[in-house]
Amino acid sequence: MTATKAQDCEQYLTIALGGELFAIQVGLVRDILDVALITAVPTAPLFVGGLINVRGQVAPLADLCLRLGLPPGQRTINTRVVVIEIVVDGVATIVGILADKVYEVTRLDAVVTGEIPRIGMQWRPEFVCLLGKRRNEFVAVLDIDRIFSSSLQPEEPELREKSGARARIGS
Amino acid sequence: MKDTHMLETQSIFLEELAELIQEIESDLLHLETTPEDRTLVDRLFRNLHTIKGGAGVAGMEPLARYTHAVENMLDMLRTGRLALSQDLASLLLETVDCLKSFQAEATGEAPLDVEKTNRSHHKILGAIGAGGLSQAAAPPAPVESPAPPLPEQAAPPEQTPPLRPETFIVQIYVRRDETPLAEEQEQVEAALRERGDLLAISHEHNLPPEGGGEPDAYYLWRSFHLVASCDRARVEEALGDWRTRHNVEFSTLTLLPESPPNQDAIDAEAAKDAHVVLGELACAPPAALFDSASPDRFQAHSSQKLSSIRVDIGKLDNLVNLVGEMITTEARLDRFQESLELRDTESSVALRNILDDSSRTLRELQDHALNMRMVPIGTVFELMHRLVRDYCRQSGKQARLTVSGQDTEVDKKVCEQISGPLKHLLRNSLDHGLEPPAERLARGKKATGELLLRAYQQFGLILIEVKDDGRGIDVAQVVASARAKGLVAEGVELSEREALELIFAPSVSTAATITEVSGRGVGMDVVKRDIEAMRGAVDVVTEHGKGTSITVSIPLTLAIIDGLLVRVGESYYVVPLSYVEEHLEIPVKDIRSCATNFLDSREELVPLLLLRDLFHIAGEPPITEKIVVVTTGERRVGLVVDQLMGYQQTVIKSLSPLHKGVRCFSGATILGDGRVALILDVLHLIELGQDSAERQRSF
Numbered sequence: 001m002t003a004t005k006a007q008d009c010e011q012y013l014t015i016a017l018g019g020e021l022f023a024i025q026v027g028l029v030r031d032i033l034d035v036a037l038i039t040a041v042p043t044a045p046l047f048v049g050g051l052i053n054v055r056g057q058v059a060p061l062a063d064l065c066l067r068l069g070l071p072p073g074q075r076t077i078n079t080r081v082v083v084i085e086i087v088v089d090g091v092a093t094i095v096g097i098l099a100d101k102v103y104e105v106t107r108l109d110a111v112v113t114g115e116i117p118r119i120g121m122q123w124r125p126e127f128v129c130l131l132g133k134r135r136n137e138f139v140a141v142l143d144i145d146r147i148f149s150s151s152l153q154p155e156e157p158e159l160r161e162k163s164g165a166r167a168r169i170g171s
Numbered sequence: 172m173k174d175t176h177m178l179e180t181q182s183i184f185l186e187e188l189a190e191l192i193q194e195i196e197s198d199l200l201h202l203e204t205t206p207e208d209r210t211l212v213d214r215l216f217r218n219l220h221t222i223k224g225g226a227g228v229a230g231m232e233p234l235a236r237y238t239h240a241v242e243n244m245l246d247m248l249r250t251g252r253l254a255l256s257q258d259l260a261s262l263l264l265e266t267v268d269c270l271k272s273f274q275a276e277a278t279g280e281a282p283l284d285v286e287k288t289n290r291s292h293h294k295i296l297g298a299i300g301a302g303g304l305s306q307a308a309a310p311p312a313p314v315e316s317p318a319p320p321l322p323e324q325a326a327p328p329e330q331t332p333p334l335r336p337e338t339f340i341v342q343i344y345v346r347r348d349e350t351p352l353a354e355e356q357e358q359v360e361a362a363l364r365e366r367g368d369l370l371a372i373s374h375e376h377n378l379p380p381e382g383g384g385e386p387d388a389y390y391l392w393r394s395f396h397l398v399a400s401c402d403r404a405r406v407e408e409a410l411g412d413w414r415t416r417h418n419v420e421f422s423t424l425t426l427l428p429e430s431p432p433n434q435d436a437i438d439a440e441a442a443k444d445a446h447v448v449l450g451e452l453a454c455a456p457p458a459a460l461f462d463s464a465s466p467d468r469f470q471a472h473s474s475q476k477l478s479s480i481r482v483d484i485g486k487l488d489n490l491v492n493l494v495g496e497m498i499t500t501e502a503r504l505d506r507f508q509e510s511l512e513l514r515d516t517e518s519s520v521a522l523r524n525i526l527d528d529s530s531r532t533l534r535e536l537q538d539h540a541l542n543m544r545m546v547p548i549g550t551v552f553e554l555m556h557r558l559v560r561d562y563c564r565q566s567g568k569q570a571r572l573t574v575s576g577q578d579t580e581v582d583k584k585v586c587e588q589i590s591g592p593l594k595h596l597l598r599n600s601l602d603h604g605l606e607p608p609a610e611r612l613a614r615g616k617k618a619t620g621e622l623l624l625r626a627y628q629q630f631g632l633i634l635i636e637v638k639d640d641g642r643g644i645d646v647a648q649v650v651a652s653a654r655a656k657g658l659v660a661e662g663v664e665l666s667e668r669e670a671l672e673l674i675f676a677p678s679v680s681t682a683a684t685i686t687e688v689s690g691r692g693v694g695m696d697v698v699k700r701d702i703e704a705m706r707g708a709v710d711v712v713t714e715h716g717k718g719t720s721i722t723v724s725i726p727l728t729l730a731i732i733d734g735l736l737v738r739v740g741e742s743y744y745v746v747p748l749s750y751v752e753e754h755l756e757i758p759v760k761d762i763r764s765c766a767t768n769f770l771d772s773r774e775e776l777v778p779l780l781l782l783r784d785l786f787h788i789a790g791e792p793p794i795t796e797k798i799v800v801v802t803t804g805e806r807r808v809g810l811v812v813d814q815l816m817g818y819q820q821t822v823i824k825s826l827s828p829l830h831k832g833v834r835c836f837s838g839a840t841i842l843g844d845g846r847v848a849l850i851l852d853v854l855h856l857i858e859l860g861q862d863s864a865e866r867q868r869s870f
Binding site: 036037039040041042043044045048051052053056057058059060062088089091093094095148 | 496742743785786787788824826827828829830831832833834835836839840841845846847848849
């Protein structure tokens with residue numbers, strides 16, 4: 001992790017994932033929806049294992065807890081889908097992100113510079129681009145591009161395993 | 172404000188430029204095989220004029236100068252002062268590359284290859300010089316040519332040859348509330364017309380609406396293209412007090428001095444072409460169209476050309492999407508109506524009728540919307556001629572490409588995505604398929620290899636065949652290569668079909684030697700992946716020593732399919748109807764207890780895929796399960812599902828790049844209740860089923 005930019009005046013949407021506080025740059029966010037019917041996509045990487053209908057468009061639904069190495073969140077009355085627009089492989093794509101709770105749009109009070117302390121953080125640090133403070137709480141800003149760009153590589157062994165399972169069927 | 176206008180002009184021009192370059196390239200290639208075809212030369216000449224004129228208007232001076240030289244060379248070709256040699260043909264093809272470089276620079280894709288264009292420019296001037304024109308090869312530097320002073324009563328240019336006519340471009344910018352009156356305008360135009368051939372272009376649409384816009388801003392209102400043999404002062408004089416009342420900009424189209432007679436009349440027409448959307452191009456020599464410049468002639472010409480318009484592909488996509496939404500909504504209405512039917516018969520029937528009407532109209536709308544996206548595949552095929560030609564010149568092999576079915580229409584998206592895979596396939600045929608001439612003769616074949624590129628329609632699919640009469644694929648060698656790479660274990664015997672499938676595996680090569688063009692074992696896997704991304708398939712037939720035929724099949728449209736909706740547990744899937752052969756009902760124990768999982772259908776064992784197991788769907792299967800037999804004609808597989816939900820039209824939404832590793836599904840769709848259903852990739856499932864079937868047989 002490299003030193004972060006000293007000053008940060010961007011706005012963030014803060015959300016809860018697996019009991020921790022995270023933030024997404026507001027510029028990426030398109031929509032915040034209630035959880036509707038989720039269609040499972042068999043053989044897909046687990047953390048993008050679903051599809052949802054976002055106002056007539058089909059969007060993948062991501063459970064970032066699985067990506068960040070956090071315990072999976074429980075579906076509650078507070079669970080929301082944060083719809084973001086990102087570029088994956090050069091294609092503008094809308095993606096839904098499951099959030100245990102959506103808090104607010106805010107600026108960060110302070111930005112932690114230098115090494116991100118490993119202590120007390122449960123998530124995988126490579127998916128966080130900035131650590132800030134908000135009302136004396138640590139907020140981890142998610143590196144959305146990185147989360148989704150390299151998304152398929154670590155899942156490959158699992159895919160292969162599944163295709164092995166597929167081949168067994170019928171024999 | 173000048174800049175925005177310029178940008179707009181430029182973007183219109185750039186769109187045309189791309190088309191013109193493609194047409195020029197294709198014409199040049201045809202010209203090589205039919206050098207006596209006059210219409211080709213004429214059209215080439217015309218297209219270059221159009222580029223030159225457009226480049227001038229769009230402010231791309233270097234391009235204008237360059238095309239001017241090319242045009243002169245073509246003129247000499249046209250009038251027989253130059254003969255079409257191999258070298259000249261190559262030179263002309265080089266110009267296409269240079270034009271593309273200019274284009275790439277203008278679109279910001281790549282910087283201009285200055286060295287290449289300059290070299291080409293010099294070569295062209297050299298060729299013109301060799302053709303006996305009095306002008307020696309002049310450097311391609313901008314040549315400012317101020318018009319010589321002129322006596323007051325200037326005669327028309329035709330009668331005073333020493334005086335070179337010049338093309339003035341006069342642009343009038345006005346304030347919103349100071350638009351010149353109609354009679355004033357007539358006066359000025361008449362005065363200009365006295366001085367030469369005039370083309371007036373209205374930019375009224377540029378002006379903001381009444382009361383809108385900034386009051387002090389100037390907007391481009393008219394531009395005049397004047398081909399006149401007088402100096403600038405005389406032209407200014409014609410404008411009267413407009414020069415002080417409005418913002419008037421003057422420019423001239425710079426011409427190289429060796430311009431042949433009648434050049435400028437042509438320039439004016441070329442300039443005009445740059446502003447008119449290109450429809451069918453007339454093939455008559457431009458001079459004949461433009462002997463005397465009457466404004467009526469322009470008008471007639473323009474309106475004729477406007478029979479087609481250019482539409483942004485994004486807008487068409489939106490239209491198709493909206494039609495798709497309508498179809499989804501209609502499905503909902505249908506279902507709603509059906510739930511009413513039992514309760515109130517009379518009004519229900521009335522509603523049914525209305526729905527039927529709307530459904531018919533909607534189908535028609537859908538057909539039209541999809542049709543608008545269709546383009547003839549010939550545009551892609553044209554690119555292939557160049558590829559074959561260049562390859563043959565480099566390699567010393569001889570090949571003739573025969574093309575058929577160019578008029579077959581395919582979705583614009585298919586057209587864009589198919590050219591890469593087709594190039595790959597052709598290159599493979601040229602490199603690995605066709606033998607060198609000597610070897611061909613030794614085998615009793617003609618020295619020139621035959622390549623066939625054919626498109627046709629069948630079963631809602633577009634089939635494109637790439638065929639050669641070369642040496643064919645040595646299946647044994649493919650298997651050996653795969654074994655060496657560890658893709659096939661020792662001792663495992665492969666069927667012919669499996670062995671041929673290996674050429675699509677990464678890093679397997681059929682070539683004994685690696686050449687610059689192909690043979691590195693990358694290629695066929697990429698081809699297959701690209702084709703499958705379009706929901707298509709690749710099929711290979713080869714005969715050792717006789718040749719190879721590779722057929723690519725792609726769905727007619729990428730937007731909408733007819734589907735059979737099936738349910739497994741809580742999940743819904745769509746099976747594309749074009750693959751469905753039949754559906755059967757079968758007691759669950761018959762499937763599950765049967766060790767082989769084969770269905771005995773029509774004296775053939777059909778492998779079964781239990782979607783519940785395949786997709787790890789929770790829950791118990793019902794007492795009787797349904798089997799949907801899907802087929803590609805030869806191969807078939809039975810999909811075991813819980814329930815058949817019925818037929819429906821389905822708008823395909825492609826899966827996001829996040830799901831690119833998912834192979835069992837070709838897309839998704841939104842059902843009437845808003846739920847997302849996945850569309851099964853039948854080709855992939857058939858492959859899965861067949862693989863397990865073949866494994867079964869080998870035991």
